[in-house]
Amino acid sequence: MIPRTSAQALAAVTSALLQDHDVTGLLAQLVQDSARFVPADAAGLLVLDETLMLEVLSATSHRTNELEVYQAQRDEGPCVDVVRAGKPVEAIGEDEIKGTWPKVGEEIVDAGFRAVFAFPLRWHARTIGGLNLFISEPRPLDDDSRQLAQSFADVAALVIVQPQRFEEVDLLASLRRALEGRVVIEQAKGVLAYQLGLDMAGAYDELVRRSGQTFQPLTDVALDAIQVAHRGK
Structure with missing residues (x-):
């Protein structure tokens, strides 16, 4: 909610x-x-x-x-x-x-x-x-x-x-994990833009919509979109 x-x-x-x-x-x-x-x-x-x-x-x-x-x-x-x-x-x-x-x-x-x-x-x-x-x-x-x-x-x-x-290494690792999650989102936007004929803004909105609809974390939804695209090749 x-x-x-x-x-x-x-x-x-x-x-x-x-x-x-x-x-x-x-x-x-x-x-x-x-x-x-x-x-x-x-x-x-x-x-x-x-x-x-x-x-x-x-x-x-x-x-x-x-x-x-x-x-x-x-x-x-x-x-x-x-x-x-x-x-x-x-x-x-x-x-x-x-x-x-x-x-x-x-x-x-x-x-x-x-x-x-x-x-x-x-x-x-x-x-x-x-x-x-x-x-x-x-x-x-x-x-x-x-x-x-x-x-x-x-x-x-x-x-x-x-x-x-x-420790310092833990902070850098946390920042790296957060950045890696963002990379996944960007990759998924590209996949959905290509599959659905959307611009990047529309692709991001679609990811957010799917996350809200399925109650899945945004990163999981993005990974699903990428994996589905790979299986379709």
């Missing part, structure tokens, strides 16, 4: 952490819920991999995923800045977005967004990634919305690293 409130959304993820769970699926749900409850029109999640390069973990749409990838490739943008600064970053209005990030800002504005916010994913004294929120209107977030967005970012960090004792 879709959580009715932001508190229920966060509580559901916390409860899942106490059981066997799908990291990729939980992160996808967190990103969707963050956009829904803050609210924002789109959201994305990036983390640092073991080479300290930013990688996309999840996004609310294919277009948002492209914006996040573009930030990582250009080494510029709200999530790049939030990881470097370790504190929230924002830009409101077309001029400020373009002025703050000359390359990536153009892409953000062209995608229809006029306000962008990023909140750090923190683990102890480290910033391991960022939660990006995009809004189509040039409006700020109030204090409650900022606190809620940071709460979603904090819980996302917990999902990645897990609430247990971690």
Whole structure:
């Protein structure tokens, strides 16, 4: 069942952490819920991999995923800045977005967004990634919305690293597993796009629909789609 409130959304993820769970699926749900409850029109999640390069973990749409990838490739943008600064970053209005990030800002504005916010994913004294929120209107977030967005970012960090004792190698292994789950999702999107004649955005929506319909984790649904395609060859 879709959580009715932001508190229920966060509580559901916390409860899942106490059981066997799908990291990729939980992160996808967190990103969707963050956009829904803050609210924002789109959201994305990036983390640092073991080479300290930013990688996309999840996004609310294919277009948002492209914006996040573009930030990582250009080494510029709200999530790049939030990881470097370790504190929230924002830009409101077309001029400020373009002025703050000359390359990536153009892409953000062209995608229809006029306000962008990023909140750090923190683990102890480290910033391991960022939660990006995009809004189509040039409006700020109030204090409650900022606190809620940071709460979603904090819980996302917990999902990645897990609430247990971690050595450095354990943290890197957790990040790698999360990234591997994202690779599976991307592969499945390509498979469904080819099979069903969809664009990548439609293929992602189909994966989410199947996950909700079957109550399977998103990664399991993606693996099923890939395996069915291989058996059909």
